[in-house]
Amino acid sequence: MYSLSIESLQYSYDGQAVIDDLDLHVKENEIVCLLGSSGCGKTTTLKAIAGLLKPQSGTIHIGSKCVNGTDTFIPPQNRNVGMMFQDYALFPHLTVFQNVAFGLSKLSRADKQKRVDEMLELVHLSEFGNRYPHELSGGQQQRVAIARALAYKPNLLLLDEPFSNIDAQVRFQLISDIRSIIKDQKVSAIFVSHSKDEAFAFSDRLAIMHQGKIAQLGCPTELFQTPKNKVVAEFLGQGIYLDAKPSGNDSFQTKFGLVNSLTKQPLPSEHGKIFVRPSNIELFNADSGEIKVNQERFVGTEYLYAVELQGQQLEIAKPADNPLDLSKPISLKIKPHAVNFFS
Numbered sequence: 104m105y106s107l108s109i110e111s112l113q114y115s116y117d118g119q120a121v122i123d124d125l126d127l128h129v130k131e132n133e134i135v136c137l138l139g140s141s142g143c144g145k146t147t148t149l150k151a152i153a154g155l156l157k158p159q160s161g162t163i164h165i166g167s168k169c170v171n172g173t174d175t176f177i178p179p180q181n182r183n184v185g186m187m188f189q190d191y192a193l194f195p196h197l198t199v200f201q202n203v204a205f206g207l208s209k210l211s212r213a214d215k216q217k218r219v220d221e222m223l224e225l226v227h228l229s230e231f232g233n234r235y236p237h238e239l240s241g242g243q244q245q246r247v248a249i250a251r252a253l254a255y256k257p258n259l260l261l262l263d264e265p266f267s268n269i270d271a272q273v274r275f276q277l278i279s280d281i282r283s284i285i286k287d288q289k290v291s292a293i294f295v296s297h298s299k300d301e302a303f304a305f306s307d308r309l310a311i312m313h314q315g316k317i318a319q320l321g322c323p324t325e326l327f328q329t330p331k332n333k334v335v336a337e338f339l340g341q342g343i344y345l346d347a348k349p350s351g352n353d354s355f356q357t358k359f360g361l362v363n364s365l366t367k368q369p370l371p372s373e374h375g376k377i378f379v380r381p382s383n384i385e386l387f388n389a390d391s392g393e394i395k396v397n398q399e400r401f402v403g404t405e406y407l408y409a410v411e412l413q414g415q416q417l418e419i420a421k422p423a424d425n426p427l428d429l430s431k432p433i434s435l436k437i438k439p440h441a442v443n444f445f446s
């Protein structure tokens with residue numbers, strides 16, 4: 104069974120479709136990231152799941168329970184969904200203990216104490232129960248927010264850009280900590296982000312959103328190696344398109360030589376384009392070569408060389424201990440990789 108199933112969801116603001124026939128299925132104990140550019144409908148999707156807005160059509164099931172359908176609309180407080188947002192929204196006038204206890208009014212005093220103690224221990228803040236939010240660091244506040252969201256044992260956790268206010272130096276440690284906490288608690292979660300680095304670190308599968316739809320759902324390697332379309336390929340990182348003609352079922356003839364693919368697939372015989380990321384291109388000094396470097400940049404462990412290939416700009420790295428000699432001819436080769444071909 105899925106912990107969340109969304110089918111044919113439609114939502115418009117003032118007649119303008121923002122979610123357009125969206126389908127999404129999240130497995131039990133799975134963390135899925137909704138990843139996409141600004142305005143593609145990520146937050147609106149979360150709000151529809153939480154019941155903070157009412158979609159015009161489509162169905163949403165949380166576990167086996169229908170929370171949104173033709174004749175059904177379960178209000179947010181009855182969906183058993185935990186939420187955690189960018190600004191943490193801790194109550195400033197309540198202590199850490201009181202913040203975590205906030206949603207537990209139905210429990211007896213002793214059960215409440217036990218549950219909050221468990222939660223604070225889980226997020227390593229047992230010593231901080233009497234502090235107020237302003238007496239905590241950003242990362243500690245975020246851990247209180249996760250403790251509060253998990254305290255009443257939600258079936259599903261919704262996280263909207265929860266790490267964007269956290270200092271970059273501690274962000275990835277916090278992401279790893281919160282991921283472990285969610286996995287320990289065996290809760291499914293939907294996480295909204297702009298950042299693919301955060302998404303890779305935090306989630307099991309990524310749903311790339313584009314114009315109100317899921318363009319593709321899969322684990323990071325699957326999306327990288329077999330993007331269904333150009334939107335997905337480009338969203339996951341910089342690259343360029345090169346004219347290419349398939350040759351056999353695992354190589355492509357390009358202006359820069361034969362490119363071997365590590366994945367075999369039936370290919371059409373006509374020309375198309377391959378999407379090549381800078382990491383798949385190697386620059387080197389040769390006896391002859393036509394590659395012109397427009398700019399060289401030293402960034403510590405490597406040099407970045409700005410080049411133009413078939414009218415497209417990109418930066419290609421070389422290790423700092425093996426730089427190019429710009430006074431000599433430069434050539435390139437495209438390394439064997441899982442080639443993305445588009446007809």
Ligand SMILES: Nc1ncnc2c1ncn2[C@@H]1O[C@H](COP(=O)(O)OP(=O)(O)OP(=O)(O)O)[C@@H](O)[C@H]1O
Nearest residue numbers: 116117121139140141142143144145146147148297
């Ligand atoms: N209350 C509203 N009234 C009208 N339009 C809205 C409203 N809220 C959002 N929108 C529009 O709906 C679209 C989707 O917004 P949404 O907040 O879901 O995007 P998002 O993918 O979460 O963006 P971001 O990454 O910038 O937070 C945007 O074009 C936005 O301008």
